[in-house]
C-alpha cells in the first residue's frame with residue numbers, strides 16, 4: 544500500500560504556545576501525524592498553570608484544550624530543567640524562573656549566576672518532559688522522559704530553545720545548542736517521552752476511530 548503523503552497525515556493539536564516545542568514535536572512525530580499548536584487558535588485564552596508538578600500542569604493544559612476541541616486527542620507537554628544542587632530549581636517554574644516578564648535569555652542568565660560558584664557534580668542537572676493526552680476533558684495517557692547532563696559555565700550554540708545553550712547532555716562535550724537537532728532527538732527528555740506515547744497517538748488518530756467519535 545502506498546504510504547500517506549504529509550498532507551494526508553492526521554493532525555494532532557498540541558496545547559502549547561512554545562514554538563520550540565512545536566518544532567520538536569513535528570520532527571519527533573513526523574512518521575505519525577502533522578501537528579498544530581495554539582498559534583492556530585489565537586483567541587484561545589491563556590491556560591493558568593496552577594499545578595505543583597510538571598505532570599499536573601501537563602494535565603491542566605491537555606484537558607483545557609480538549610474541552611474546546613471536542614472528540615479529538617490533545618497533547619500537552621510540561622517540561623523543565625532540574626538542578627539538584629539548587630534544591631530542584633528551576634523545575635516546574637522553569638519558564639518563569641526570572642520573573643513574570645522572563646525570556647529564555649533572562650532565565651539562562653539567572654541560572655548561570657546562581658551556579659557561578661559551583662563546579663563539578665554541583666552543576667549536574669536533568670531535563671524532564673511530562674506528556675499528557677486528553678480527550679473531552681479526560682486524561683487518556685501520561686508519560687515522562689528525562690535526560691541527565693550538566694550546566695556549562697557559559698552559553699554555547701544557537702540551536703534549540705530555552706536552556707539548550709547551557710545544557711551539556713551526559714556523554715557529550717557540546718551543548719544541546721551546539722549539537723545537531725537529530726542528536727537531541729535521539730536522547731532528549733522529549734524524545735524519550737514521545738517514544739513511550741507515540742503508539743497511543745497512532746491508535747487515537749486512526750481515521751476509523753476519529754470518525755466514530757464525531
Ligand code: ITT
Pocket residue numbers: 558559560561564592620621622623624637638639647650670703704705706707731733
Ligand atoms: P507552553 O506552556 O505553552 O507549552 P512554556 O514555554 O510555558 O510553553 P513550560 O511551562 O512547559 O512551557 O516550561 C518549559 C520551560 O522549560 C521553558 O522555560 C523551556 O524553555 C524549558 N525547556 C523545556 N524543554 C526544553 C528543551 O528541550 N530545551 C531547552 N529548554 C527547555
